[in-house]
Amino acid sequence: MMKRRVDIVGGGLAGLLAAIELSRGGAQVVVWESASEFGGRARTRDVDGFLFNRGPHALYCNGALKRELDRLGIAYSGGRSLSGTRKAIAEGKLHNLPTTFGSIVRTSLFGLRDKISYTRVFKTVMDGASGNGSFADWLDDQHLSPIVRSTIEAMGRLSSYANGSTAVSARALLDQIRLTTGGTIYVDGGWISLVNGLVTTARSMGVELNEKAAVRQVSCVAGGVELILGNGATRFADAVVLAVGPRDAAALAPEIPSLMEEAREARPVRANTLDLAMRHWPSQANDFALGIDSPFYLSVHSGSAKLAPDGGVLVHIAKYLPIGEEPSKEAVEELETVADLVMPGWRELEVSRQKLRGMVVSNALPRWDRPRADVTVSGASGLFIAGDWVGQEGMIADAAAASAIKAAQSALHWLSR
Ligand SMILES: Cc1cc2nc3c(=O)[nH]c(=O)nc-3n(C[C@H](O)[C@H](O)[C@H](O)COP(=O)(O)OP(=O)(O)OC[C@H]3O[C@@H](n4cnc5c(N)ncnc54)[C@H](O)[C@@H]3O)c2cc1C
Structure with a gap:
């Protein structure tokens, strides 16, 4: 039987992971990346031996x-x-950051009553606390002093980059704080090392990787998906994964209202x-x-x-x-x-x-009042999405990875129908 053709728009972590998973599932895969290098926001710049990620990146x-x-053997x-003495900044001064029992006892950030309260609330988090509303709602329910509340909010920012307690889902943020304590x-x-590992694996599996190759438009047509490339050429795939941000996805497929809505809500x-x-x-x-x-x-x-x-x-x-x-x-x-x-x-x-x-x-904070987009696009057969704004698992690059695998598996399932 002829291999089913799947095109992927975007060669960041999500696009590359989806490409490998699709290829493992027997599809013939082509990746289109508009930049001159693969990796998107996971690229690294070498300046005289100093390796600059796009800002601080922790796996x-x-x-x-x-x-x-690890599953793909990359x-x-x-x-x-480092586990040296970590500092907290409050009112322009440095204190020990309360992360371990010893540092909580020693910190000058707060007094005894707040140390007990902080230890209690941190234990509540580690014991699996969750909530249906926003992180701010959850914090309200803990009845914390302002400094203990600010310290817990700072831990939330550290683990997720998200600075918006009233908007972010308590469940997602509490899960993320627990995940971060795993190191x-x-x-x-x-991070270009991770990208290079994915590129090498994808190539070895026969994935066609095109850089400096933007896609301009994507439309669902009878029996598949049509792509218009930056150079005006038209091609056809059995399925397409859009591994780009929500605004780029909406611009690529302007006739699909659900993508427009995701872009507006992100x-x-x-x-x-x-x-x-x-x-x-x-x-x-x-x-x-x-x-x-x-x-x-x-x-x-x-x-x-x-x-x-x-x-x-x-x-x-x-x-x-x-x-x-x-x-x-x-x-x-x-x-x-x-x-x-x-x-x-x-x-x-x-x-x-x-x-x-x-x-x-x-690209999208996990909100308490609205789930993130699903990998399948409603009203668009054969079209799938992946990235850090898609799916219900994880945040930042973990969301990109989880949704990439899920999008690839959903596409394989759809192709086998
Ligand atoms: C400052 C900073 C710090 C971060 N720190 C962390 C961290 O500590 N831990 C963590 O897990 N994550 C972190 N992240 C997040 C992580 O970098 C991203 O979540 C991840 O790289 C997203 O991958 P992606 O493939 O979904 O998207 P992207 O990397 O954005 O890739 C999308 C790709 O699509 C391409 N593209 C767009 N439009 C088109 C088109 N029309 N045709 C062809 N190609 C197109 C783009 O050029 C790009 O390469 C950080 C990000 C930043 C910016």
């Missing part, structure tokens, strides 16, 4: 991306995030980031800090993974932007001020930097 040990990479290496890995060589999670390459580590510096009353993050990923030349250091600083907020003009200065507080002396040691303002970390 969750218990997440769907690691699970699928090799990578890296190190667990994270900073990947040697940057609340992107965004961040400003400043990645600093330094000659060496400044003495007196702290290697990790999390804002409690301000949505900031600083971490030295090169402490655990090969991301810098010998002796060099790569530091990531980020601001979790409130949902719906545009980055301000002072985005970079704000991040530099965090660096001044956490690692004084860095300015003399900087060799290069990468600034990203309003970068989309995840």
